[in-house]
Amino acid sequence: MDMLQLSCSQIAIALLLFTQVKSTTEETFAQYPNGTLTKCITGERSALLAFREGLSDRANLLSSWKGDDCCRWKGVYCSKRTGHVVSLDLQGTHRGSGNGIAQVLAGNISSSLLGLQHMRYLDLSRNRFDKIEVPEFMGSFHKLRYLDLSFSWFIGRIPPQLGNLSNLRYLNLEASYQGPGYFLPYSTDINWLSRLTSLEHLDMTGINLSTIAHWLPVVNMLPTLKVLRLSACQLRSSPDSLPLSNLTSLETLDLMGNDFHKRSTPNWFWDLTSLKHLDISFTGLYGPFPDEIGNITSIVELELSRNNLVGMIPSNMKNLCNLEKLGYYRNNINGSITELFHRLPSCSVNKLQLLNLPDCNLTGSLPTTLVEPLSNLTWLDLSDNKLTGHVPFWIGELTKLRTLYLNSNSMDGVMHEGHFSGLDMLKDLVLSDNSITITASSTWVPPFSLALIHLGSCQLGPKFPTWLRWQTQVFSLDISNTSITDMVPDWFWIAASSVQFLNIRNNQITGVLPLTMEFMSGEEVDFSSNKLTGPIPKLPMNLTRLDLSRNNVVGPLPSDFGAPGLRTLLLYNNTISGAIPASLCKLRSLELLDLSRNNLNGSITDCLVNELSTNMTGLSIVNLSLRNNNLSGGFPSLLQKCPQLIFLDLEDNHFLGTLPAWIGEKLSSLSFLRLRSNMFYGHIPVELMKLVNLQFLDLAYNNISGSIPRSIVNCTGMTQTRHISYDAFTSQFRFDENELVDYTENFMVLTKGQERLYTGEIIYMVNLDLSCNSLTGGIPTEISALVELKNLNLSWNNFNGKIPENIGSLLQVESLDLSQNYLSGEIPSSLSALTSLSHLNLSYNNLSGKIPTGNQLQTLEDLASIYIGNPGLCGPPLLSKCSSQPEPIPGNHADASNDAVSFYLGMGYGYVMGLWVVFCTFLFKRKWRVSWYSLYDQAYAQVAVTWASFRGKTNG
Numbered sequence: 026m027d028m029l030q031l032s033c034s035q036i037a038i039a040l041l042l043f044t045q046v047k048s049t050t051e052e053t054f055a056q057y058p059n060g061t062l063t064k065c066i067t068g069e070r071s072a073l074l075a076f077r078e079g080l081s082d083r084a085n086l087l088s089s090w091k092g093d094d095c096c097r098w099k100g101v102y103c104s105k106r107t108g109h110v111v112s113l114d115l116q117g118t119h120r121g122s123g124n125g126i127a128q129v130l131a132g133n134i135s136s137s138l139l140g141l142q143h144m145r146y147l148d149l150s151r152n153r154f155d156k157i158e159v160p161e162f163m164g165s166f167h168k169l170r171y172l173d174l175s176f177s178w179f180i181g182r183i184p185p186q187l188g189n190l191s192n193l194r195y196l197n198l199e200a201s202y203q204g205p206g207y208f209l210p211y212s213t214d215i216n217w218l219s220r221l222t223s224l225e226h227l228d229m230t231g232i233n234l235s236t237i238a239h240w241l242p243v244v245n246m247l248p249t250l251k252v253l254r255l256s257a258c259q260l261r262s263s264p265d266s267l268p269l270s271n272l273t274s275l276e277t278l279d280l281m282g283n284d285f286h287k288r289s290t291p292n293w294f295w296d297l298t299s300l301k302h303l304d305i306s307f308t309g310l311y312g313p314f315p316d317e318i319g320n321i322t323s324i325v326e327l328e329l330s331r332n333n334l335v336g337m338i339p340s341n342m343k344n345l346c347n348l349e350k351l352g353y354y355r356n357n358i359n360g361s362i363t364e365l366f367h368r369l370p371s372c373s374v375n376k377l378q379l380l381n382l383p384d385c386n387l388t389g390s391l392p393t394t395l396v397e398p399l400s401n402l403t404w405l406d407l408s409d410n411k412l413t414g415h416v417p418f419w420i421g422e423l424t425k426l427r428t429l430y431l432n433s434n435s436m437d438g439v440m441h442e443g444h445f446s447g448l449d450m451l452k453d454l455v456l457s458d459n460s461i462t463i464t465a466s467s468t469w470v471p472p473f474s475l476a477l478i479h480l481g482s483c484q485l486g487p488k489f490p491t492w493l494r495w496q497t498q499v500f501s502l503d504i505s506n507t508s509i510t511d512m513v514p515d516w517f518w519i520a521a522s523s524v525q526f527l528n529i530r531n532n533q534i535t536g537v538l539p540l541t542m543e544f545m546s547g548e549e550v551d552f553s554s555n556k557l558t559g560p561i562p563k564l565p566m567n568l569t570r571l572d573l574s575r576n577n578v579v580g581p582l583p584s585d586f587g588a589p590g591l592r593t594l595l596l597y598n599n600t601i602s603g604a605i606p607a608s609l610c611k612l613r614s615l616e617l618l619d620l621s622r623n624n625l626n627g628s629i630t631d632c633l634v635n636e637l638s639t640n641m642t643g644l645s646i647v648n649l650s651l652r653n654n655n656l657s658g659g660f661p662s663l664l665q666k667c668p669q670l671i672f673l674d675l676e677d678n679h680f681l682g683t684l685p686a687w688i689g690e691k692l693s694s695l696s697f698l699r700l701r702s703n704m705f706y707g708h709i710p711v712e713l714m715k716l717v718n719l720q721f722l723d724l725a726y727n728n729i730s731g732s733i734p735r736s737i738v739n740c741t742g743m744t745q746t747r748h749i750s751y752d753a754f755t756s757q758f759r760f761d762e763n764e765l766v767d768y769t770e771n772f773m774v775l776t777k778g779q780e781r782l783y784t785g786e787i788i789y790m791v792n793l794d795l796s797c798n799s800l801t802g803g804i805p806t807e808i809s810a811l812v813e814l815k816n817l818n819l820s821w822n823n824f825n826g827k828i829p830e831n832i833g834s835l836l837q838v839e840s841l842d843l844s845q846n847y848l849s850g851e852i853p854s855s856l857s858a859l860t861s862l863s864h865l866n867l868s869y870n871n872l873s874g875k876i877p878t879g880n881q882l883q884t885l886e887d888l889a890s891i892y893i894g895n896p897g898l899c900g901p902p903l904l905s906k907c908s909s910q911p912e913p914i915p916g917n918h919a920d921a922s923n924d925a926v927s928f929y930l931g932m933g934y935g936y937v938m939g940l941w942v943v944f945c946t947f948l949f950k951r952k953w954r955v956s957w958y959s960l961y962d963q964a965y966a967q968v969a970v971t972w973a974s975f976r977g978k979t980n981g
């Protein structure tokens with residue numbers, strides 16, 4: 026739906042009325058540039074000046090409004106005979122929503138305008154009268170025939186005084202949503218409309234009329250109405266019939282986007298047999314495609330899209346000899362395309378311009394021949410159906426065709442030059458997501474020059490398709506996943522230099538990125554998953570998104586990226602080396618940067634002061650991943666300049682030193698912090714707990730000492746459910762109110778002893794992993810307040826004391842690992858309340874007493890290994906029975922190894938030993954370990970358990 030565009034007919038009528046007003050009366054309104062015949066009337070001149078006084082005219086649109094003769098001012102037209110201002114045409118340039126650099130007037134509309142009592146034509150449309158209502162005095166221009174206030178950001182009530190404009194022929198109040206905080210104008214009583222008895226054109230699109238039940242009788246008081254647009258008015262009722270219809274002249278009826286939610290028939294509008302344009306799309310109609318359509322023989326344009334209509338188009342459609350456009354998008358035809366073609370009116374087949382039938386459950390193959398050629402067809406959209414078979418040859422005979430969408434079907438077969446032979450006018454070719462093979466000789470020069478080429482998942486390769494060479498006007502090109510295993514030819518970079526959206530993802534394309542890349546027009550470029558190599562050149566000026574991940578890109582990052590507006594830069598899984606250059610600081614708009622799995626090294630230099638001096642707010646980075654590189658130095662102080670950071674991953678580098686206290690203040694939005702597998706030491710700074718949004722903290726495999734700060738309970742990210750929503754339009758997740766996380770497809774988390782790939786769902790992961798450090802002291806009881814945790818891993822530290830009594834409040838926990846510490850005392854019975862638990866490890870501690878039972882605890886896998894290495898424990902699943910006396914607790918874990926062996930008798934001894942050796946090796950060679958377990962996640966899980974079972978604390 027596109028409410029934002031003024032339709033051609035609307036413009037035509039506006040022009041028509043304008044010229045009518047100007048010429049049908051005895052007066053002539055032409056402007057007299059030198060004013061010899063007309064002289065402006067002084068009072069009207071003052072009225073205009075006072076009107077201008079109230080406006081804000083930043084674009085200087087009214088700069089010509091000076092001098093005595095107001096009839097020479099821009100937009101002002103006077104009567105030749107009387108000298109009165111009869112027309113004021115101050116249309117701005119707003120197009121629907123969006124701001125842009127609009128040439129608009131704003132401010133207030135002064136009532137001094139009332140001095141222009143002879144006005145017949147007033148157009149203030151497409152300006153920005155933000156936060157004001159349509160003034161009531163608009164109803165006092167008694168001679169007004171034409172009033173256009175559309176798209177001018179008016180708010181509030183439409184004044185009923187407009188009903189006094191009894192000469193009005195044309196009234197346009199169309200409004201469209203202008204973004205958050207903008208409330209569309211409304212009317213709760215439209216009886217004033219019935220007094221506009223000369224009205225021919227009424228457009229109230231977007232005005233909230235939701236409280237008006239009986240709107241149709243009011244509209245029916247307007248017998249001269251030709252055009253009625255009440256689209257998106259939140260109307261809820263559409264009567265079955267209109268017994269005494271006055272609307273016999275109605276040619277255009279647009280009710281799109283109201284919520285009638287009723288059966289398609291009976292409905293009053295089917296009796297309007299004079300209609301030429303009918304739009305009842307998106308109105309919640311259900312039932313069959315109505316037979317009644319067969320009686321509206323004058324119909325030219327029929328738009329029924331996005332309803333819940335079911336079944337084939339009716340056979341009496343063949344009466345519709347004037348039909349030019351049929352829109353039926355997203356209804357359930359659920360029948361054969363051949364039958365549909367058969368039922369199209371053959372008397373108008375050469376008039377048919379537009380067939381818009383995507384997502385209709387059309388089945389079968391397109392007919393192989395056509396009885397009558399669709400010689401006027403400009404638009405054919407059959408995408409998202411269930412079509413099978415080949416693309417027929419007659420497609421190539423549609424000489425007027427501009428738009429062809431056949432994507433997302435199950436079509437196959439080969440298309441070659443012949444299928445395109447007559448398509449001189451074609452602009453948009455979209456065949457993606459079929460099994461179509463496109464072959465053309467390497468010398469073929471296509472007859473068309475396309476703007477949009479989407480062939481994703483078709484078969485174009487293995488050779489690079491040479492015909493693309495001639496397509497130099499392309500704006501969007503998608504040849505992703507098309508089996509091209511070829512070197513990218515030099516001409517491609519030239520042809521592609523006009524392309525703004527370029528996607529060659531997932532082929533086996535080799536070659537280097539061109540040095541001239543900076544001169545390309547690319548805005549969103551996806552080269553990922555190919556075999557491109559060479560260094561990264563300076564990037565295109567307008568680039569906002571670049572995905573070069575999963576290639577063989579080498580060399581250092583550019584010292585000048587270009588692309589000042591770059592927002593997303595994905596370079597993971599390449600072989601980029603060298604340091605992270607300070608040029609990064611120039612990418613002020615960069616929000617998402619993923620450099621993981623490269624060979625970057627060195628410490629991260631801070632931005633030079635002068636690079637940031639003009640931008641006090643620092644960098645825009647929200648999401649930063651530098652995981653799996655060889656970066657070194659302290660915790661990067663550059664990050665102090667990234668106040669918007671939500672997601673930070675430095676896993677598996679050589680970062681060293683203490684964690685700075687400023688993290689808690691400078692990175693106040695941080696929600697995900699992963700510093701795993703580095704060489705950080707020192708305490709967990711208490712300031713870190715100022716990060717209230719923190720929900721993912723992974724400090725595992727460092728050398729952190731000291732205790733867990735009790736203030737960890739301040740991290741509401743772990744204690745409270747966050748409101749997370751997904752915006753399908755921008756494919757972004759939204760946290761709480763405003764923050765946006767543009768999440769990548771590249772995030773692995775180690776949980777439940779396995780590394781799992783998270784995509785967007787990572788934002789639901791609440792994790793505290795402090796394993797493999799030197800943390801001491803007790804596990805603070807506050808831990809049990811972190812009720813949103815899904816993963817809690819404190820293993821391989823020096824924690825002592827008891828397991829907090831109410832650990833059972835962590836109801837979301839799926840994986841709990843407290844193994845390899847010095848925890849003592851009994852296992853709290855609340856543990857059995859952890860109903861989400863699927864992985865538990867308490868092994869190698871000093872726990873004693875009876876093992877709690879019940880609920881989930883009984884269903885865990887490998888029960889015995891959970892408790893191994895705690896000689897004081899008794900009861901099932903262990904073999905040792907609990908005596909009435911508490912058992913003496915052995916002082917040394919090493920004594921437990923016999924227990925361990927006894928549990929592992931069930932496993933092949935050689936298998937266990939073999940894995941043990943592997944694990945030992947990589948415990949001491951960190952780098953190896955990481956790459957090893959990321960390759961063999963499953964095996965790692967096994968090894969970790971096995972190894973843990975054999976290793977006494979004394980060995981650690």
Ligand SMILES: *[C@@H]1O[C@H](CO)[C@@H](O)[C@H](O)[C@H]1NC(C)=O
Pocket residue numbers: 058059060061
């Ligand atoms: C006014 O403009 C008209 C048309 O451009 C021209 O014919 C006429 O001579 C002009 N008169 C003066 C006084 O400049």
Ligand SMILES: *[C@@H]1O[C@H](CO)[C@@H](O)[C@H](O)[C@H]1NC(C)=O
Pocket residue numbers: 222242245246247248269270271
């Ligand atoms: C038809 O329009 C005329 C003129 O406004 C009005 O008087 C009459 O009541 C209308 N008829 C119906 C049935 O509303």
Ligand SMILES: *[C@@H]1O[C@H](CO)[C@@H](O)[C@H](O)[C@H]1NC(C)=O
Pocket residue numbers: 316317318319320
């Ligand atoms: C078409 O119009 C005729 C004559 O007005 C009427 O008898 C018939 O019922 C209409 N058909 C449909 C399907 O409404």
Ligand SMILES: *[C@@H]1O[C@H](CO)[C@@H](O)[C@H](O)[C@H]1NC(C)=O
Pocket residue numbers: 355356357358384385386
């Ligand atoms: C197509 O058919 C399927 C299954 O019959 C149904 O779920 C779906 O809603 C239909 N599509 C449309 C657009 O009605």
